[in-house]
């Protein structure tokens with residue numbers, strides 16, 4: 368094999384490795400959050416506080432908590448790179464009627480931060496928050 372061949376092989380190898388690392392990183396978050404069971408615990412704790420906290424409970428009065436917990440668990444599972452069966456609508460459609468304010472959104476993120484601190488490490492917390500942050504423009508009314 369000549370040098371050009373070697374270089375080609377090296378590039379192909381690196382590309383393959385980069386591809387794999389990327390894939391692994393993606394579903395690694397799902398695993399690092401504890402898989403479906405871990406995410407279920409996180410979401411359950413979050414919904415428990417969000418539905419009673421005076422800063423966020425307004426829009427959640429009268430909702431079916433069990434269904435909401437399941438739906439958000441499936442949604443976060445997919446966001447983390449898992450393969451879950453989320454059957455809900457997109458973030459814009461889901462939240463438009465509730466007219467969520469920026470203050471409500473930011474309060475929920477603060478509560479999620481605290482819940483995540485109890486369940487996972489800083490890297491996992493930051494990675495999940497980083498993936499959820501761009502959804503603010505769809506969730507907050509008129510943002």
Ligand code: HEM
Pocket residue numbers: 423424426427430431435438439442454455456461462465467471472473475499500502503506
């Ligand atoms: C990153 C932030 C958020 C994410 C990822 C998120 C995700 C979701 C998901 C997946 C659903 C279920 C959709 C469905 O089943 O069709 C949902 C519903 C809902 N969310 Fe959010 N949400 C976020 C922020 C908020 C905030 C800040 C509030 C208000 C304080 C809120 C209030 C609601 C309400 C009222 C519903 C509908 C409940 C129902 O009618 O069953 N969400 N959200």
